[in-house]
Amino acid sequence: MWKYHDLNRRYDVLIIGAGVHGLATAFYLAKRGITNVCLVDKGYLGGGASARSTAILRATYVTPQGISFFYESLKLYEELAQELDYNLLFSQFGRLELAHTESAIYAARIRAEFNRAMGVDSRIVGPDEIKHIVPPLDMRKGKDLPVLAALFHPPASVIRHDAVVWGYARAVDSLGAQIHPHTEVTGFLTDRYGHVSGVRTNRGDIESGVVVNCTAAWSSSICEMLNLKLPIVTHPLQAFVTEPIKPFLSTGISSTNLHVYIYQTDRGELVVGGAVDHYPTYSHRSTNFRLEDLVSHALKMFPSLSTVNVLRQWTGLCDMTPDYAPIMGDVPGVNRFLLNCGWGTYGFKSAPIAGKSMAELIDTGLVPDLIKPFSITRFDDGRLINEKGAASSAALH
Ligand SMILES: Cc1cc2nc3c(=O)[nH]c(=O)nc-3n(C[C@H](O)[C@H](O)[C@H](O)COP(=O)(O)OP(=O)(O)OC[C@H]3O[C@@H](n4cnc5c(N)ncnc54)[C@H](O)[C@@H]3O)c2cc1C
Known part of the structure; x- marks a missing residue:
């Protein structure tokens, strides 16, 4: 399904977390021709929330921002099995x-x-x-x-969660990106201006032009390594x-x-x-x-x-997150470090559009309109997106 590679010392993009979001981001980067990409995961491929998801896909969200975002993802899922040439048991x-x-x-x-x-x-x-x-x-x-x-x-719809992970992994691998399971990020490398220039791992340091945090439940621990506090529990x-x-x-x-x-x-x-x-x-x-x-x-x-x-x-x-909406994009004051997290109980259904949008951001340097509302700055600006009523998880957190 995917090949073993020796770790290079440098990549253009390094993605922390090989769950459905990390893999989708790598897939859409590869489709744009960006393949000097490394996905690292401290465990096995898709072994986080992606391995435990009930993988319900829908677009019935509450806010205009949420509805348009999740609707685009549903449309991508409808074509995904064909695109990956892999049976995803989509019903x-x-x-x-x-x-x-x-x-x-x-x-x-x-x-x-x-x-x-x-x-x-x-x-x-x-x-x-x-x-x-x-x-x-x-x-x-x-x-x-x-x-x-x-x-x-x-x-x-419902889709087979591990088939999505394997389908993306197979495509990412065949398009030229590298997947490195059992490679845990333990810290960050920064240049003399304080910008992120790579990561420290249990297998050595890796330099990278951009680092993307796709670690879901662990995203706040990863950010703590940069002294960043995320509004995520x-x-x-x-x-x-x-x-x-x-x-x-x-x-x-x-x-x-x-x-x-x-x-x-x-x-x-x-x-x-x-x-x-x-x-x-x-x-x-x-x-x-x-x-x-x-x-x-x-x-x-x-x-x-x-x-x-x-x-x-x-x-x-x-x-x-406090408003049950994700956090995507860059972090003011921390260059070359991007967030793709805060997925809560909704993250499987959003992976294709989140990955596609993150790939566009990395490639062009411009934040796609669809994900602008999900910037981390909304918590400082008071522009929260209230998606709390969108699921059966409402009111318990
Ligand atoms: C029981 C359950 C049911 C769900 N049902 C649905 C549903 O029906 N529909 C829906 O849309 N969503 C659902 N979700 C939510 C959805 O599964 C998640 O939001 C989604 O899978 C998150 O994907 P991810 O790739 O961001 O994170 P994950 O799949 O959790 O991947 C993150 C990865 O980061 C890795 N990592 C962490 N720390 C490090 C480190 N230091 N170094 C390297 N790697 C690291 C982890 O090992 C992990 O593999 C459900 C979740 C659960 C738990």
Whole structure:
């Protein structure tokens, strides 16, 4: 899939983190002809959050900046298998976000209006249509949190997370960039003006024209090596999968009130995820508390699943920003160092457009309009982008 290389002493671009974002950035750089590129990862390829993602893709965000950004990414994902010539197990089966209260319907209606105004296919559907799309959903009227309506987004999709990582890695390698797993960045090299000129690693120093931080949950630790404080806190996000069952769900479904989302894989397993845990940590340990929470909330939606066995549970780490929007671009006062982080619980779906935009920035020196709103300077300027309401993670962090 990708070749072993000796480490060169110097590259044009060095990317820290070979998850989906580092790989996508390297891929779009290579497509621009920039191939003297080195990707380093302290672990195995895609072994961070990218290995643990439930990989739901959608564009139903809240703000105009978020909607246009994630919509461009969804469009790139629709063509990605063909572009990489690699089967990514892309399934476009839509998604329902349930509303259980009048205020949730109001919020969903605003999102649908914003989405449609920006070309995204998303609309409000009522109980009859919901029942038609998801027959096993508990639609009883008198129950706690009854289903009143939903935001329906037909182009929402799911993709095989490790296939995306391998597909990008194979393409990056064949286009000439180098991938170096088990190469940990331990510090930075700076020139006499204080500009970043490379990194220190457990395999020696590497000089580079530009260094890009694509380390997600570890991005604030990397920045601390430069005495930079990022407004990012790392939280765990847990998910579980059941044993395979017969076809049960033909669309993805989520509930913000219940902090849970569910979809069925091609193999018949049900993937269930929810909100980030409220405590910050770098531990990948899963907890019974979160499992019970996710199971009980999933059963509120689908009581008929009560006899289905849980197969396995896992945890990944998410780099949460105060406004639930990412941080991309340069850092004032730190030359030749770029950020591609703050992805929180949304980062898999954004990788293609983030990588493409970062490659354009590195190549041209100009920040693409699409990512201008996501500059780190927004935290000083008070121009936050409130994407907190865009997922089932809302309100817990
Ligand atoms: C359970 C779970 C479910 C999720 N579901 C979804 C979903 O449905 N849809 C969605 O869009 N997003 C989802 N996400 C979020 C998404 O998976 C992440 O935002 C995304 O994978 C982040 O990719 P990345 O490449 O930025 O980071 P990562 O994949 O975490 O890669 C960062 C890499 O940096 C490396 N690194 C760290 N420190 C160093 C160092 N010092 N030197 C060298 N390398 C270093 C790490 O080893 C790691 O491989 C989910 C996340 C989790 C945990």
